[in-house]
Amino acid sequence: xxxxxxxxxxDGIGPEVxxxxxxxxxxxxxxxxxxxxxxxxxxxxxxxxxxxxxxPDSTHEVCKNADAVLFGAIGHPKxxxxxxxxxxxxxxxxxxxxxxxxxxNVRPTFTFPSLLDKSPLKRERIEGTDLVFLxxxxxxxxxxxxxxKDNGDTAYDNCVYTRAEVQRLAKKGFELAMTRSKKLCCVxxxxxxxxxxxxxxxxxxxxxxxxxxxxxxxxxxxxxxxLVQWPNSYDVLITENLFGxxxxxxxxxxSGSMGLxxxxxxxxxxxxxxxxxxxxxxxxxxxxxxxxxxxxSAAMMFENFGLMEEGKAMRDAVNKALEAGVVTEDLANxxxxxxxxxxxxxLAANV
Amino acid sequence: xxxxxxxxxxDGIGPEVxxxxxxxxxxxxxxxxxxxxxxxxxxxxxxxxxxxxxxPDSTHEVCKNADAVLFGAIGHPKxxxxxxxxxxxxxxxxxxxxxxxxxxNVRPTFTFPSLLDKSPLKRERIEGTDLVFLxxxxxxxxxxxxxxKDNGDTAYDNCVYTRAEVQRLAKKGFELAMTRSKKLCCVxxxxxxxxxxxxxxxxxxxxxxxxxxxxxxxxxxxxxxxLVQWPNSYDVLITENLFGxxxxxxxxxxSGSMGLxxxxxxxxxxxxxxxxxxxxxxxxxxxxxxxxxxxxSAAMMFENFGLMEEGKAMRDAVNKALEAGVVTEDLANxxxxxxxxxxxxxLAANV
Ligand SMILES: CC(C)[C@H](C(=O)O)[C@@H](O)C(=O)O
Ligand SMILES: CC(C)[C@H](C(=O)O)[C@@H](O)C(=O)O
Numbered sequence: 001x002x003x004x005x006x007x008x009x010x011d012g013i014g015p016e017v018x019x020x021x022x023x024x025x026x027x028x029x030x031x032x033x034x035x036x037x038x039x040x041x042x043x044x045x046x047x048x049x050x051x052x053x054x055x056p057d058s059t060h061e062v063c064k065n066a067d068a069v070l071f072g073a074i075g076h077p078k079x080x081x082x083x084x085x086x087x088x089x090x091x092x093x094x095x096x097x098x099x100x101x102x103x104x105n106v107r108p109t110f111t112f113p114s115l116l117d118k119s120p121l122k123r124e125r126i127e128g129t130d131l132v133f134l135x136x137x138x139x140x141x142x143x144x145x146x147x148x149k150d151n152g153d154t155a156y157d158n159c160v161y162t163r164a165e166v167q168r169l170a171k172k173g174f175e176l177a178m179t180r181s182k183k184l185c186c187v188x189x190x191x192x193x194x195x196x197x198x199x200x201x202x203x204x205x206x207x208x209x210x211x212x213x214x215x216x217x218x219x220x221x222x223x224x225x226x227l228v229q230w231p232n233s234y235d236v237l238i239t240e241n242l243f244g245x246x247x248x249x250x251x252x253x254x255s256g257s258m259g260l261x262x263x264x265x266x267x268x269x270x271x272x273x274x275x276x277x278x279x280x281x282x283x284x285x286x287x288x289x290x291x292x293x294x295x296x297s298a299a300m301m302f303e304n305f306g307l308m309e310e311g312k313a314m315r316d317a318v319n320k321a322l323e324a325g326v327v328t329e330d331l332a333n334x335x336x337x338x339x340x341x342x343x344x345x346x347l348a349a350n351v
Numbered sequence: 352x353x354x355x356x357x358x359x360x361x362d363g364i365g366p367e368v369x370x371x372x373x374x375x376x377x378x379x380x381x382x383x384x385x386x387x388x389x390x391x392x393x394x395x396x397x398x399x400x401x402x403x404x405x406x407p408d409s410t411h412e413v414c415k416n417a418d419a420v421l422f423g424a425i426g427h428p429k430x431x432x433x434x435x436x437x438x439x440x441x442x443x444x445x446x447x448x449x450x451x452x453x454x455x456n457v458r459p460t461f462t463f464p465s466l467l468d469k470s471p472l473k474r475e476r477i478e479g480t481d482l483v484f485l486x487x488x489x490x491x492x493x494x495x496x497x498x499x500k501d502n503g504d505t506a507y508d509n510c511v512y513t514r515a516e517v518q519r520l521a522k523k524g525f526e527l528a529m530t531r532s533k534k535l536c537c538v539x540x541x542x543x544x545x546x547x548x549x550x551x552x553x554x555x556x557x558x559x560x561x562x563x564x565x566x567x568x569x570x571x572x573x574x575x576x577x578l579v580q581w582p583n584s585y586d587v588l589i590t591e592n593l594f595g596x597x598x599x600x601x602x603x604x605x606s607g608s609m610g611l612x613x614x615x616x617x618x619x620x621x622x623x624x625x626x627x628x629x630x631x632x633x634x635x636x637x638x639x640x641x642x643x644x645x646x647x648s649a650a651m652m653f654e655n656f657g658l659m660e661e662g663k664a665m666r667d668a669v670n671k672a673l674e675a676g677v678v679t680e681d682l683a684n685x686x687x688x689x690x691x692x693x694x695x696x697x698l699a700a701n702v
Contacts, residue, residue: 088542090542090543094543120472120473120476120579120580121471121472121473121579122471122472122473125471141492141510141543141544142543144507146544146545146546147545148545148549150513152514152549153513153514153515154511154512154513154514154549155511155512155545155546155548155549156495156509156510156511156512156545156546157509157510157544157545157546158507158508158509158510159492159507159508159509159510160505160506160507161505161506161507162501162504162505163504163505164504189593189596191439191441192441192445192492192493193492193497193508194497194498194499194506194507194508195497195506195507195508197506198499198503198505198506220596220597221596221597221600222600224575224597224598224600224601225600225601225603225604227601228471228472228579228601228604228605229471229604242540243597245540245571245572246571246572246575246594246597247575249572249573249575249576250575250576250578250579250601252576253576253579253580254579
């Protein structure tokens with residue numbers, strides 16, 4: 001297969017972890033006879049510094065014409081203090097999601113047997129957890145009309161959803177559930193919000209098309225609780241944009257392996273793959289960042305092209321490295337810590 | 352002091368836990384020379400069954416003219432399956448909050464040394480946790496305009512906040528912080544929402560009036576993570592209605608003592624006190640429900656009248672009961688379980 005991959009390294013440790021993901025992806029591609037052409041493009045603070053905006057048109061061109069996008073991380077402390085500044089890295093992220101139509105954010109939370117003790121939860125609470133959130137990513141209150149009235153003394157944000165948007169996301173959820181344990185949880189606040197009632201009724205209507213899938217409906221506040229109490233009681237969860245933002249981040253810390261969690265944002269044309277961790281500015285250039293989440297994101301990318309063996313090879317290599325203790329300092333537990341590059345080298349040699 | 356207290360027992364175990372709170376409150380009142388007149392009124396499913404609506408005008412009259420409201424729990428399984436049904440217990444809750452102007456929901460999360468092992472979190476994560484959320488309760492997306500367009504295919508919910516609403520809540524937050532460790536965290540999503548930017552800028556403007564309070568600003572997704580990772584790093588947190596709904600519920604499970612957590616909803620005229628747990632319908636009438644959260648809510652009520660010793664007497668009695676093992680089955684840990692009434696009797700005798 002010939003693959004054109006847009007490469008958006010971003011800020012902070014982004015470039016370092018992306019380098020290793022490229023290294024390991026190339027090793028897999030070589031082994032299985034594929035050819036990857038990487039197309040680097042600017043994003044985040046790096047793009048603001050270079051051309052004045054976080055998701056420039058030139059970057060959009062590269063992404064739009066690629067088979068997929070591999071993304072590092074964005075965000076820089078110099079933009080942290082004023083969330084209302086007109087140009088901020090996050091604005092680029094939202095613009096990119098909308099422009100590329102990345103409507104479904106796929107966020108797995110799973111555990112590694114060797115890392116169970118890093119969880120803030122007790123072992124018996126976290127053991128066996130393997131869930132996936134599908135977060136709607138291009139609608140809701142993020143993209144509704146917002147503004148001020150009354151000389152700035154009143155602010156508003158409108159949350160809007162259409163039935164078609166819900167169907168598109170829910171369809172992915174049902175399909176994903178069919179490949180797993182056939183359990184789907186629709187997370188909403190249908191006892192208060194009209195948009196949630198639209199979500200719930202739309203999903204209810206779709207149930208008949210997936211008779212094997214057992215669907216449950218839970219309020220967002222109840223899910224926020226149960227994620228801490230019994231995370232392993234969940235499998236596939238679907239939800240709207242803002243609830244997804246909060247709950248996927250909550251879910252990401254329960255495993256204790258946040259530095260290892262990959263994600264995908266699926267669009268109709270092109271999809272994007274990125275680690276869930278941030279740009280970790282303090283670690284920039286120190287060769288200490290953990291590249292595994294980005295490498296596992298690249299594995300999701302391969303699998304999304306139908307290259308299942310290739311994805312599995314990368315995943316297996318990461319498991320082997322964890323068992324062999326070939327890990328960066330965040331996972332070293334007082335033992336020997338390898339550098340970002342060295343972990344990448346080891347994985348490239350072991351796929 | 353002569354006190355008129357509206358008594359809204361509600362559904363499920365509500366009447367049972369309210370009975371014990373009345374018993375213990377009366378014991379304290381007698382000891383300290385106060386006189387409480389209890390004014391029972393209907394609410395929840397019980398009110399729907401009796402008069403067709405969950406918060407009837409007659410109940411509002413009782414609450415409005417009382418010095419405070421003591422509330423049990425509402426909700427009944429027969430209303431669980433259809434969140435869009437026109438008459439539901441929750442609608443009564445929202446109507447009551449708005450009609451009584453209960454704008455600040457106070458939700459403490461703290462730990463009891465003897466119950467640390469009930470937490471889903473590891474001991475070192477939860478030890479020492481003592482935080483309070485102030486959740487705005489009468490504004491935001493809960494009460495904004497909502498509806499459908501396009502033949503029902505588009506739904507919307509509007510989130511609106513005014514500067515005055517934010518100031519009113521934030522003022523309570525600053526004042527509370529001054530009585531504690533002088534740390535205040537404002538939780539928002541100012542990188543995306545205009546209402547959050549209004550929150551942040553309003554709180555920033557108020558900082559100068561409370562020079563001793565150290566204020567931090569955190570995004571709601573980050574707080575959802577840190578609550579699980581390092582709950583004891585927080586003290587007072589203020590936030591808007593929907594974020595508060597999700598985060599206070601998340602916070603309530605980390606201590607493992609949810610059956611013990613009280614809450615208050617403060618208004619300009621009258622305030623309401625209630626346990627955070629639900630109506631637990633399966634346990635109705637079995638004399639097994641834990642009345643301690645309701646009793647601790649009554650303690651908050653006394654303290655809100657400035658009766659600090661009285662509140663402390665109730666709190667101390669609960670601690671003593673926990674140490675003496677005079678607890679309901681949820682806390683019995685295989686040991687002897689007392690009934691709801693027996694725990695109430697013991698506490699009344701020990702305040
Ligand atoms: C940076 C921010 C705009 C973004 C979001 O809220 O979607 C982030 O929190 C995320 O989840 O990707
Ligand atoms: C029942 C529901 C309307 C309510 C809310 O969302 O406010 C509840 O979850 C709460 O937190 O008191």
